[in-house]
Amino acid sequence: MIGVLAATIGIWVGTLAGPDSPTRETAQDSLVASGQVHGVANAVFENNWRTREGLISVLERMGAVAALADIATRHSKLDAQRLAIRSLGLVGNPEAQVPLRFLLKSEHRDLVVEALGLVGDTSDIVRTRALLQDERADVRRRAALALVKLAGEGAVGDLVLLLGDPHHSVRFAVFDPLQSYGHLGAQAALVVYDGLPMVGKQLALRLFGQLHYAPAYGILESALVNEPWPIQLAAVRAIGVGGEATWVPILKNAENKVSSPIVGMAIQDAINDCNK
Amino acid sequence: MDKVYCWINGVRLFLLCCVMPTIAFAQMPQISIQDSVLNTALWSIGLTQADLAIRGDTLGDVDRFALTQRVLEEPARAMDLLPAFDKLTGPDLLQDALLLLGGEVSPEVISVSDVDVPEGLKALVRALMACQKQLDQIYVGFSAEEQHAFMSLIHLVDPGVLLSEAASDSLIALGRRVDRPALVLSTIRLMEAVDVFVALSPTLEIGVFDTPVGRVVVGGDTADVYAEPAALIIDLGGDDHYIYQMSPKRVSVVIDLGGDDIHTGASGSGIAGVNVVVDVQGKDRYFSEGIGQGVGMGGVGVLVDLAGDDFYQADVGGQGFGLYGVGILCDGAGADRYEGALLVQGVGAPGGVGILADEAGVDSYRAGGKYKDFREAGQYYQSMAQGFGYGVRPLASGGIGILVDAAGDDRYEVDYFGQGTGFWGSVGVLIDRQGKDQYVARRYAQGCGVHLAVGVLVDEIGDDVFVLWGVGQGCGHDLAVGRLIDLGGHDVYRATWLAQGVGNANGVGWLEDLGGDDVYQAEREDTQGFGVSARDYGSIGLLIDREGLDQYRLGRENGLVRSLGDYGVLVDWPLIWGAQ
Numbered sequence: 001m002i003g004v005l006a007a008t009i010g011i012w013v014g015t016l017a018g019p020d021s022p023t024r025e026t027a028q029d030s031l032v033a034s035g036q037v038h039g040v041a042n043a044v045f046e047n048n049w050r051t052r053e054g055l056i057s058v059l060e061r062m063g064a065v066a067a068l069a070d071i072a073t074r075h076s077k078l079d080a081q082r083l084a085i086r087s088l089g090l091v092g093n094p095e096a097q098v099p100l101r102f103l104l105k106s107e108h109r110d111l112v113v114e115a116l117g118l119v120g121d122t123s124d125i126v127r128t129r130a131l132l133q134d135e136r137a138d139v140r141r142r143a144a145l146a147l148v149k150l151a152g153e154g155a156v157g158d159l160v161l162l163l164g165d166p167h168h169s170v171r172f173a174v175f176d177p178l179q180s181y182g183h184l185g186a187q188a189a190l191v192v193y194d195g196l197p198m199v200g201k202q203l204a205l206r207l208f209g210q211l212h213y214a215p216a217y218g219i220l221e222s223a224l225v226n227e228p229w230p231i232q233l234a235a236v237r238a239i240g241v242g243g244e245a246t247w248v249p250i251l252k253n254a255e256n257k258v259s260s261p262i263v264g265m266a267i268q269d270a271i272n273d274c275n276k
Numbered sequence: 277m278d279k280v281y282c283w284i285n286g287v288r289l290f291l292l293c294c295v296m297p298t299i300a301f302a303q304m305p306q307i308s309i310q311d312s313v314l315n316t317a318l319w320s321i322g323l324t325q326a327d328l329a330i331r332g333d334t335l336g337d338v339d340r341f342a343l344t345q346r347v348l349e350e351p352a353r354a355m356d357l358l359p360a361f362d363k364l365t366g367p368d369l370l371q372d373a374l375l376l377l378g379g380e381v382s383p384e385v386i387s388v389s390d391v392d393v394p395e396g397l398k399a400l401v402r403a404l405m406a407c408q409k410q411l412d413q414i415y416v417g418f419s420a421e422e423q424h425a426f427m428s429l430i431h432l433v434d435p436g437v438l439l440s441e442a443a444s445d446s447l448i449a450l451g452r453r454v455d456r457p458a459l460v461l462s463t464i465r466l467m468e469a470v471d472v473f474v475a476l477s478p479t480l481e482i483g484v485f486d487t488p489v490g491r492v493v494v495g496g497d498t499a500d501v502y503a504e505p506a507a508l509i510i511d512l513g514g515d516d517h518y519i520y521q522m523s524p525k526r527v528s529v530v531i532d533l534g535g536d537d538i539h540t541g542a543s544g545s546g547i548a549g550v551n552v553v554v555d556v557q558g559k560d561r562y563f564s565e566g567i568g569q570g571v572g573m574g575g576v577g578v579l580v581d582l583a584g585d586d587f588y589q590a591d592v593g594g595q596g597f598g599l600y601g602v603g604i605l606c607d608g609a610g611a612d613r614y615e616g617a618l619l620v621q622g623v624g625a626p627g628g629v630g631i632l633a634d635e636a637g638v639d640s641y642r643a644g645g646k647y648k649d650f651r652e653a654g655q656y657y658q659s660m661a662q663g664f665g666y667g668v669r670p671l672a673s674g675g676i677g678i679l680v681d682a683a684g685d686d687r688y689e690v691d692y693f694g695q696g697t698g699f700w701g702s703v704g705v706l707i708d709r710q711g712k713d714q715y716v717a718r719r720y721a722q723g724c725g726v727h728l729a730v731g732v733l734v735d736e737i738g739d740d741v742f743v744l745w746g747v748g749q750g751c752g753h754d755l756a757v758g759r760l761i762d763l764g765g766h767d768v769y770r771a772t773w774l775a776q777g778v779g780n781a782n783g784v785g786w787l788e789d790l791g792g793d794d795v796y797q798a799e800r801e802d803t804q805g806f807g808v809s810a811r812d813y814g815s816i817g818l819l820i821d822r823e824g825l826d827q828y829r830l831g832r833e834n835g836l837v838r839s840l841g842d843y844g845v846l847v848d849w850p851l852i853w854g855a856q
Contacts, residue, residue, distance in 0.1 A: 019650060048441035049670050078337075079670045110332070138332035141813065168327040168843070169782070169813040202322040230319035262320060262837045 009039045013047065016054035024054065031058045041067035044080060052080050060087035069099035072108075082111055089115025097121060110139045117146025125150050132158055137167035144170065148177045156181055160188040163207075164200030175203055179210060186213035193219060201227070202234035209238025221250055229260035236263060240270035248274050308352045317820055317847040320837050325352055328784050328816065330755050333728050337701070338452060339626045340673040342378045344665075344703050347730045351757040351784050354732050361680045361707060364633040366467040366552075366580045366606055370460055373602045373629040376676050379457025386410060393485050393492060396478030397510075400529070403469030404489045404507055408527045410462040411549060414455050415526075418548070423524045425450055426548040426574035429599050430567055432668055433625050434592050435618070435647045435658070441671070448672050451600030451627050454574045460602055463550050463576040470529060470554055474582075477533065480510065489527065497534070511535075515558075522566050524548040524575075534558060536584075544579025545571040546601060557583045559610075567593040572601025572628065582608040585637070590616040592646070598628025598675055611637040611684070617646035621661045624675025624702060626668055636683045638711075642690075649692040656718050659690035665702025665729060674702025674729065685711040685738070695721045697748070698729030698756070705732045712738045712765075717748060724748040725756030725783065732759045739765040739792070746773040752783025752815065764791040766824075773800040779815025779843060780808045786818040793824040804829055807843025817844040 012027040012034075031040055037059065044055045059067050068091070071084035085108050088096040096119055103112045104127060113131050116124045128150060131143035144162055147155040159174040178185035189204040190213070196204055205223060208216035223235035232254075239247045248271055255267045308325040318324055330348040347354045359372040374381070386406040393401050415423060425447070431437040432447050439447075485492040490507030497513030505521060505528065513534035520541035526549045536558040544553040545568055560581055562569050569590050570579040586607060588595055595616055596605040605622075612634060614621055620643050622632035643661030648654040660666055667674030677698075686708060688695055695717055696706035713735060715722055722744055723733035740762065742749055749771055750760035760776075767789060769776055776798055777787035787805075796819070798804055805819035817840070825834055826848055835850040 077670075136331070141332075145812075166326050167329065167331055168323055168816075169331055171322075172813045172843075198319070199322050199324060199327075206322075230322070233320060234322065261835070262316070265837075 006039060009034060009036055009043070013043045013051060013055065016051040017048060018050070028054055028058050028061075031055075032061045035062070037062055037064045037067050040064075041070065044071055045075065049077065049079050052077070053083060056080065056083045056087055059084075060090055063091050063093060065091055065093050065095045065099075069096070072099060072103060082108055085111045085115055089118035092118055092120070094119060094121060097124070101127070109134070110136065110142045113139065113146045114142040117142075117149040120149060122150055129158060132162065137165070137169050140165060141170045141173045144174050145177075153181050153184055156184055156188045160185070160192050163189065163192075163203045164196045168199075171199060171203055175207065178207055182211060183213060186211045186216060190216050190219070198228065198230060201231050205231070205234040205238045206241075209241040212242055224250065224254040225257045229258070229263050232258055232260065232263045233266055236266040236270045240266070240273040243273050243276065245274050308350045309356075311352070313820060313822060313847065313849050314352065316837070317818055317845050320847075321839050321843060321845045323816065323843070328352060330728075330757060330782075330784065332782060333755050337671075337673050339448075339667070339675075340701050341376065341676055341703065343376060343676060344673065344698075344701060344730055347703065348728070348757060351730075351759065351786065354730065354757070354759055355734065355761070358705060358732075361633070361678070364606060364635050364680060364682060365471070366554075366578050366604065367464050367471065369604050369606055369631050369633055370464045370467060370576075370578070370602070373598075373604065373631060374457060374460045374464070376629050377457050377460065377602070379455075381457045381461045383461065384410075389488075391487055393487060394480060394483075396480050397485070397492060397494075397508075400469050400473045401487050401489065401492060401508065403466050404527055404529060405487075407462050407466040407550060408489050410458070411526050414458050414462070415548060417453065422450060423548040426524055427522060429573045430593050433599065433619060433666060436592070444668065444671055448626065448668070451574055454600050454627075456601060456627065459550065459576050463546075463552070463578065463602075466527070466529070466550065467552060467578065470531065470552055474531065474533075474554060474556060480512065482512075499535075502530075518543065518553075520545065520568065522547065525551065528552075530554070532556060532558075536560060538563070540564070542566060542568045542571065544569055544577045544605065545573070545603070546575030546577035547573050549575045550577075551575070552578045552580075554580045555582070559584045560586045562586070562588045562590075564590045564594050566591055567597065569594045570596045570605030570630075570632070571603040572598045572630075574600050576602045578604045578606070580606045580608075583610055585610040586612045588612065588614045588616075590620050592618045593620070593623075593625075595620045596622045596630045596632035596677075596679070597625070598623070598630040599625040600627035602629045603631070605632045606635075607633070608635045609637060612639045614639070614641045616643050616661060618643070618658055619660045619664070619666060622663045622677045622679035622706070623661065624665045624677035624704070626672035626674055628675035629678075630675070631678045631680070633680045634682065634684075638684045639681060639686045641679070641686070641688045643694060644691045651692070651719070656691040658692045659694045660692075660699075661690055661694040662688055663696045663704045663706030663733070664694050665698035665704040665731075667700025667702045667727075667729070669700045669727065674698065674700050676703045677705070679706045681708045683710045685713060687714045687716075689716045690721055691718045693720045693726075695723075695748075696733030696760070697721055697724040697731040697758075698726065700727045701729055703730045703732075705734070707734045708736065708738075710737045713740045715740070715742045715744075717743070718745045719747050722748040723750045723760030723787070724758040725752045727754045728756055730757045732761070734761045734763070735765075736763045737765060739767060741768045742770065744771045744775055746771060746775055747780075749775040750777045750787030750819070751775055751785040752779050754781040754783055756783045758783070758785045760787045762789045766792040767794045768797070769794065770797045771803060772798065774802050774808075776803045777805045777819030777844075777846070778802060778808070778817040779806075781811050782813065782815055784816045786820070788818070788820045789822065789826075791823045793826060794821060795827045796829065798829045801840075804840075805838070805844045805846035806840045809843065814843045819846045820849070821847070822849045
C-alpha cells in the first residue's frame, strides 16, 4: 500500500516540472488531498526548482509547518529556503513563529519579518520595529509593512519617518498605509515635515493634498514659493488634487514668483483643476 | 501589548522633531553622476539617483559578475562601468574580457627551450609552448574525464537537452573551478605573437614539423583540406577547407593568409584549452552545426577574420560565446552576414564573456529559427543573441555578452531576447557606433533587463529605426535594468506595449535620446516613460529626449515634463530651459 502511494506521489510530482497548466494544478490538488506530508517534503529535496516551487505550495496548503521549517533551514538551495519562509507566513499558524524567529538574523530576514507580519502575533512588534533601521532597503520595506499588519495605526509614528527613507521602495510602500489612516497619518506627517529630506517632503505634501488635510494648508502655501522647485512642484500637484477654488489666487500669486518652467506649467494645470 | 505600543507611539510623535536629524533622515542619497536633466526628471517624480538602485536582490551567487552588481546598484553609470571597446583587435578584446572578468592576475615570465623549426616559425611556436605550459598549470587539478566533461557544458544552456538539477549543479561546479583570468592572460600573449607573425608574414617553406607542442603544418597556395588537428596550421593561400573537431585540446592556432575559405565545425573554440583562428583575407564562410566561431567553454576561443565579405552560420552557442570561459569573434573590413539559431553573436552564459566585434561594413545579424518560445502560442522563436547575457535560472547568474559594430548601415533581427538584453543575473550590451541602422525584434529586446539582469543598447551616430512588439527599448523587468541610449540622428522608435522607458515588477527602464528630431510611436499607455505600479512599490520608467523637435504617442510635446503614474516620467528637454 505504501509503495503504491509513493508511486502515485511520484507521478503527480513528475507533472510539476512544467509551466502552469490545469494538469499541474490537478496534481497539486491531489498531493494536498493525499495528506502525505513526509513524501512531499522529501520530494522537495530531490527535485528541480520548478517542481520544488509546486511542492512547497502543496506543503503550505497542507499547513505543514514543521516540514516547511525544515526546508527553510536545511535545504541547500536559496530559492527553496525563501519559498518555504514565505509559505510559513502564509500558513499563518503561530507554530511557525519559533522557526521564523530563529531565522530573523539570517540573510532571509526580509521574508522572515514579512512572514511574522502574516502570522500576526503582536508580541513580534518590537522585533519588527528593530528591522526598520536595517541596512537593506528590502528589509526595511517588509518590516514596515509587517508593522502595519501587527500594530495597525499604532505604527504611524514609525511609518512617517520612513517617508524620508533613502530608497523609494520604502518611501512609497509606507505611503498607502499612511493614506489609509486618514488624518491620523497626515497629522503624524505634519509633525515630522520640517525634518524630512526633499523626497520625504514631496510625499508628505502629496499625502496632505490627497487627504485634504486643512492643518497643512499653510505648509502647502509656503512650499509654493519658499522651497526648491521639486517641492514647489509637489505642492502644486497636491493642491491640484484637492481641486479647491480657494487656491486659485494663491496659485496665481505663486505663478509670478516661481522660476522653474516645470512648476509654472504645473501651476497652470492646477489652476485648471481648481476651476473645474 | 498593542495598546502599550500605541501609547509609546503617541509620545514619540511629540518628540520626533527633536530627534529626527540624527536618525533615518540623515541617510542622504549619494549623487551617482552629474546630470541636471536626469536629476530634473527624477526630482519631478519625487525620486533621486539613489532610487535607481535595484534593491531586494537576494539571489546573488558566485557566478554574479561584479559589473552586473555595480550596474544594478548604479544604472546611471552603466556606460562608465563598461570597457570603452575602442580597439577591436584580438588582444585588445581579450584585455576587455579580462577587465570584465575582474580577476587579479600576476604576469609571469614563462621560459621555454629552443625549438627546431624554420626561423620564421620560431617565435610563434615558442609562444605556443609558453601558452601550453601555462595551461598545463591552470588545468592541473582537472582529471582527463573532467576535461572531457567541458564539452557537455553546452547542455546547461541548450533547450534541446533536458538535464536534471543534479547534473546541472555538477557541470556548474566544474565550470566554476576554471581560472578564467589566468587563461585569458595566457591567450593575450599568444595572440600578440600571432599578430606579430601576421604583420611580418615571413617567407615560409611548405612542410610538416613535429614540435614539443605538437604538429606544425605549413600549407601552400593551393586549395587544401585540413581535417586533422594540429598545434599550428599556417596556410599561405588558396581556397581552403578547414574541418574543426569539437574536442578538448590544450592549445592550437590556425592562420590562413589568403583565399576564399570554408571553415566548418568548432572553429575558434577553446574547450578546456585555447584555440585561435585568424583568417587574413578572402570571402570566407563559416559553418558550425554545434558550437563554433569564437567560443570559450572552460577555455578561450578566438576567431579573427581581418577582411572580406564573410558569412557566418552557427547553431546553438557561437559567434562570440562564453560559458565559464571567453569566446571572441572579431571581424575587420567587409559586408558580413551573421546567422545563428540560439545564443549567438556576443553571448555571455554563466561564468562567461562572449564578444562579437565587427569593425566595418554593411552587416546583417539574424538569430532564431530553431527553438520556439512558449509565449504567444509558440508563434515566435527564441533568439538570445546580439549582445545577450544568459543565466541558468535559478542555479547560476549569467555572464556578459557584448556585440560591438563600429561602422556601416547594419540590420539586426531577433524574435525573443536579444539586442542588448540580459536574463537572470547577467549583462547584455549592444553597441553600434555609426550608420543608419535597423533593429527589429519581437519581445525582450533593445535594451532590456529581465530578472536581476542588465540590458543596454547604445547607438551612437546615424538615423536609426527601432521596431519592437513589446518589453524593451529601455525596459527593466523584475528587479532589472534596461537602457536604450541613442546619441544622435533622427530616429524612429516603434513599439506596442511595455516599451520606450518602462519599469515593470520593481525594475528600472530608461530610454535616452541625445539628439535629432525623433518619432516615438507606441500603442498602449504603459509606454514612453512609464512605471508600472504593480508589486508592492512599483518600478521606474524614464524617457528622456535631450534635443530636437520630437513626436510622441500623445502628440508633439516639446519642452515637456510629463509624469506617468508615481514612477514614470517623460522629459523632452528644450535647450532654452538650461539646467533646472
